[in-house]
Amino acid sequence: MELKRAKGTQDFLSNEMILRLEVEDSIRNIFELYGFSPVETPVLERFDVLTAKFAGGEEILKEMFTLQDQGKRKLGLRYDFTVPLARLVAMNPQVKLPFKRYQIGKNFRDGPLKPGRYREFTQCDVDIVGVSSVKADAELANIAVAVFKELKIPAVVKMNNRKVLDAILEEAGVKKSQWVSVILTIDKLAKLGLASVKKELQAKGVDAKAIAKVIKLISIKGSNKEKVKVLKTALKNQEGIKEVEELLAFAPRVEFDCSLARGLVYYTGFVMEAFALKSKISSSIGGGGRYDDMIGSFKGNIFCPASGFSFGLDTIVDVLKEKVKNFKQSVTTVFIIPIKTFKESLQVTQELRSNGINAEVDLMDKNISKNLDYANKKSIPFVVFFGNDELKKKRVKLRDMKSGKEELITVKELIKKVTNL
Amino acid sequence: MELKRAKGTQDFLSNEMILRLEVEDSIRNIFELYGFSPVETPVLERFDVLTAKFAGGEEILKEMFTLQDQGKRKLGLRYDFTVPLARLVAMNPQVKLPFKRYQIGKNFRDGPLKPGRYREFTQCDVDIVGVSSVKADAELANIAVAVFKELKIPAVVKMNNRKVLDAILEEAGVKKSQWVSVILTIDKLAKLGLASVKKELQAKGVDAKAIAKVIKLISIKGSNKEKVKVLKTALKNQEGIKEVEELLAFAPRVEFDCSLARGLVYYTGFVMEAFALKSKISSSIGGGGRYDDMIGSFKGNIFCPASGFSFGLDTIVDVLKEKVKNFKQSVTTVFIIPIKTFKESLQVTQELRSNGINAEVDLMDKNISKNLDYANKKSIPFVVFFGNDELKKKRVKLRDMKSGKEELITVKELIKKVTNL
Numbered sequence: 001m002e003l004k005r006a007k008g009t010q011d012f013l014s015n016e017m018i019l020r021l022e023v024e025d026s027i028r029n030i031f032e033l034y035g036f037s038p039v040e041t042p043v044l045e046r047f048d049v050l051t052a053k054f055a056g057g058e059e060i061l062k063e064m065f066t067l068q069d070q071g072k073r074k075l076g077l078r079y080d081f082t083v084p085l086a087r088l089v090a091m092n093p094q095v096k097l098p099f100k101r102y103q104i105g106k107n108f109r110d111g112p113l114k115p116g117r118y119r120e121f122t123q124c125d126v127d128i129v130g131v132s133s134v135k136a137d138a139e140l141a142n143i144a145v146a147v148f149k150e151l152k153i154p155a156v157v158k159m160n161n162r163k164v165l166d167a168i169l170e171e172a173g174v175k176k177s178q179w180v181s182v183i184l185t186i187d188k189l190a191k192l193g194l195a196s197v198k199k200e201l202q203a204k205g206v207d208a209k210a211i212a213k214v215i216k217l218i219s220i221k222g223s224n225k226e227k228v229k230v231l232k233t234a235l236k237n238q239e240g241i242k243e244v245e246e247l248l249a250f251a252p253r254v255e256f257d258c259s260l261a262r263g264l265v266y267y268t269g270f271v272m273e274a275f276a277l278k279s280k281i282s283s284s285i286g287g288g289g290r291y292d293d294m295i296g297s298f299k300g301n302i303f304c305p306a307s308g309f310s311f312g313l314d315t316i317v318d319v320l321k322e323k324v325k326n327f328k329q330s331v332t333t334v335f336i337i338p339i340k341t342f343k344e345s346l347q348v349t350q351e352l353r354s355n356g357i358n359a360e361v362d363l364m365d366k367n368i369s370k371n372l373d374y375a376n377k378k379s380i381p382f383v384v385f386f387g388n389d390e391l392k393k394k395r396v397k398l399r400d401m402k403s404g405k406e407e408l409i410t411v412k413e414l415i416k417k418v419t420n421l
Numbered sequence: 422m423e424l425k426r427a428k429g430t431q432d433f434l435s436n437e438m439i440l441r442l443e444v445e446d447s448i449r450n451i452f453e454l455y456g457f458s459p460v461e462t463p464v465l466e467r468f469d470v471l472t473a474k475f476a477g478g479e480e481i482l483k484e485m486f487t488l489q490d491q492g493k494r495k496l497g498l499r500y501d502f503t504v505p506l507a508r509l510v511a512m513n514p515q516v517k518l519p520f521k522r523y524q525i526g527k528n529f530r531d532g533p534l535k536p537g538r539y540r541e542f543t544q545c546d547v548d549i550v551g552v553s554s555v556k557a558d559a560e561l562a563n564i565a566v567a568v569f570k571e572l573k574i575p576a577v578v579k580m581n582n583r584k585v586l587d588a589i590l591e592e593a594g595v596k597k598s599q600w601v602s603v604i605l606t607i608d609k610l611a612k613l614g615l616a617s618v619k620k621e622l623q624a625k626g627v628d629a630k631a632i633a634k635v636i637k638l639i640s641i642k643g644s645n646k647e648k649v650k651v652l653k654t655a656l657k658n659q660e661g662i663k664e665v666e667e668l669l670a671f672a673p674r675v676e677f678d679c680s681l682a683r684g685l686v687y688y689t690g691f692v693m694e695a696f697a698l699k700s701k702i703s704s705s706i707g708g709g710g711r712y713d714d715m716i717g718s719f720k721g722n723i724f725c726p727a728s729g730f731s732f733g734l735d736t737i738v739d740v741l742k743e744k745v746k747n748f749k750q751s752v753t754t755v756f757i758i759p760i761k762t763f764k765e766s767l768q769v770t771q772e773l774r775s776n777g778i779n780a781e782v783d784l785m786d787k788n789i790s791k792n793l794d795y796a797n798k799k800s801i802p803f804v805v806f807f808g809n810d811e812l813k814k815k816r817v818k819l820r821d822m823k824s825g826k827e828e829l830i831t832v833k834e835l836i837k838k839v840t841n842l
Contacts (some may be wrong), residue, residue, distance in 0.1 A: 042432070
């Protein structure tokens with residue numbers, strides 16, 4: 001047996017896991033402030049559900065982990081939360097609309113590995129099912145802004161609307177049969193730059209004049225208002241740009257970027273993508289959009305609009321790790337060192353715990369210097385010494401590990417002191 | 422495509438998921454009060470790690486989900502957290518001992534389905550690695566007691582020590598070669614009763630006198646103290662019973678049950694198992710024990726003692742569901758109904774949110790009665806009406822959905838009122 005993890009998977013020791021749970025709790029908190037309730041669907045889904053023709057699309061299916069149960073049923077590991085959400089809604093017609101739910105957990109893709117890309121990764125998804133109004137997209141945009149504010153990550157949330165892109169292509173005279181393909185090329189703008197996008201469009205046989213016009217329109221600079229103004233004049237089909245204007249009235253902090261396309265085929269209106277600023281990490285830290293067709297297809301072709309946003313926990317934590325200098329190594333606040341008083345020390349430890357203080361007591365009969373070394377390495381802020389001397393005086397000796405200051409105090413005073421920090 | 426879940430898996434809609442997360446948070450809180458820090462290992466593990474000969478044992482391996490990645494590497498879905506913990510410790514020699522960690526998440530077993538038994542289930546594991554002292558087992562016993570107290574589940578945490586069982590078998594004159602097999606039969610006592618256990622031991626060829634003596638010793642009744650006293654007189658090998666006595670001094674709330682055996686082969690000392698009282702659910706809601714050999718085997722046969730306890734979240738939630746009458750359907754506290762004032766209502770909603778109140782605003786332009794119906798079905802406690810009349814008066818109309826009482830108040834008063842609840 002080789003002592004190895006499965007390829008593309010990660011372990012998180014406590015230093016990193018404490019940070020990950022803090023981030024997860026912050027995101028959960030924002031989702032709940034916005035009135036989204038949790039749901040959970042399984043990791044294992046039926047193969048035929050995950051590969052339904054209106055699901056994630058060919059590219060994702062190539063990366064799906066597949067397996068069989070002992071009854072030879074074909075299964076897959078979920079690759080996102082959206083297809084399982086569609087199944088969940090379709091199987092639960094009693095659910096009241098709007099269905100505002102969030103789900104946080106692992107997803108799995110057996111794809112090529114790059115820095116920051118794993119085969120098992122954590123996503124935090126928030127979706128509104130049943131609302132076709134821009135108001136829903138605005139709520140999601142505001143959530144994205146709120147999450148990064150809460151996490152103190154300088155970030156930009158970019159927004160566009162597929163209908164704006166369509167109108168641009170129409171205006172530029174691109175053949176309708178080429179739209180999907182052209183949009184997938186435009187999606188690469190941020191990564192490849194204008195020149196490469198131009199070349200790719202030429203290679204795809206798009207008319208030179210049309211390319212020039214497309215490039216001109218998706219390169220508009222300026223404030224949100226200025227960009228909207230230019231496009232309102234330039235475009236014949238106004239539906240998309242009007243939706244953009246409406247969204248900006250409710251979610252003014254997002255950035256309208258009419259070159260944003262996003263790779264996924266199932267988006268039908270708004271698309272959004274978030275990036276960290278002042279960070280070495282250039283990949284997106286979240287993204288989403290409107291997908292009005294997918295859920296209805298699972299329900300037998302009923303119209304069931306939906307819009308969602310997904311936060312990539314791993315990438316977000318990578319961004320935060322650039323800034324964090326001292327990782328918390330342990331959740332413990334007070335470490336108690338018994339000096340031949342284990343039973344009494346355990347009582348003090350239990351009293352701290354019942355007062356809501358995370359407390360640990362030496363279980364290994366280590367000597368004082370080894371115990372101090374442990375507390376130090378674990379970055380535990382307070383150590384308590386408890387020997388017969390202290391026992392007689394009905395006091396404990398508290399050491400502040402940062403300042404080195406020691407004082408003899410009662411357990412009651414200890415509780416008060418630590419609680420007030 | 423059939424709209425179905427994979428066999429043996431569950432969906433959790435918000436009503437159930439809110440409860441599950443509350444339970445998970447309570448358990449996490451107790452773990453942290455006891456100074457255990459979180460870690461995470463992946464769902465996917467290498468097949469050879471999961472099937473190592475010192476790992477979970479044959480019975481579990483029969484139920485393992487196996488798969489391959491695209492590089493044809495053999496993988497499995499984890500069936501518990503203990504084997505991955507052993508791998509984690511072995512791969513991270515820098516980790517300070519004692520290593521006190523917890524892990525909460527899904528495990529997977531492709532086994533037969535029974536009521537309350539699923540192929541994908543959530544476990545909350547807490548383990549101490551590196552401590553051979555009874556003090557570690559006592560901490561785990563106290564955690565088990567604390568968790569059920571926190572969750573308000575009347576429960577008994579039973580405890581025994583494999584060394585006590587061995588001493589009983591020795592005393593009764595059972596051949597050493599039969600010990601493991603006899604212990605597996607004793608493990609069925611609670612389920613099958615004394616008569617069946619006797620029959621099974623006879624069938625296994627155990628000497629009749631020995632059976633009578635075993636039955637007599639494992640049937641001892643009385644308080645913990647009384648049972649310890651009887652066994653201290655009856656047993657020649659005192660090691661186990663002395664450990665039991667020591668543990669009871671530090672963890673007096675557990676019940677010493679010298680018939681408790683537990684199925685798993687890897688336990689080397691204490692075993693524990695918890696059951697809900699006054700519940701229809703008779704299967705255990707948690708269990709654990711000492712396994713001093715497993716982790717060291719992964720480290721190349723170093724001695725590395727360990728002890729752990731695992732809570733079964735699904736069963737615990739099943740127990741709680743027997744008592745809960747009104748499930749929370751939504752996390753939302755205030756639902757705002759705009760009456761032709763969406764933009765201003767959104768501002769009020771955002772103000773509530775930035776004051777820490779979970780708030781939702783109608784996104785679908787429903788009429789008042791449909792909105793009230795939605796709030797009602799979702800058991801949202803407060804509704805706010807906000808029309809032009811209220812806008813002019815710089816007030817909102819708050820309705821307490823329980824009492825039906827309505828009042829015209831400022832947003833500031835609204836925040837104060839809801840926050841104080």
